Amino acid sequence: MAEKTVRVQQIGSPIRREASQRETLIGLKLNKLHRIAELPDTPSVRGMIAKVHHLVRVLDGAA
Structure with missing residues (x-):
């Protein structure tokens, strides 16, 4: 069985966000x-x- 994947797209800027949110986007x-x-x-x-x-x-599946 193939491993399930999820596709995500960044739609917002990390500018003026907490550092932990920027690090999460990088992750x-x-x-x-x-x-x-x-x-x-x-x-x-x-x-x-x-x-x-x-x-x-x-983009795929429900979050």
Whole structure:
């Protein structure tokens, strides 16, 4: 069975955000607007997405 993945796109700027939110975006492999990253669908990745939900959009699946 193939490992599930989730695609996320950065839609918000990390400017004037807390450092932890900027670091979370870097952890999600996002560092510029409109970049798309494909990541494994794990609870830790879902938690990171939830932390910066206002800065990213989930392209596949429901968050």
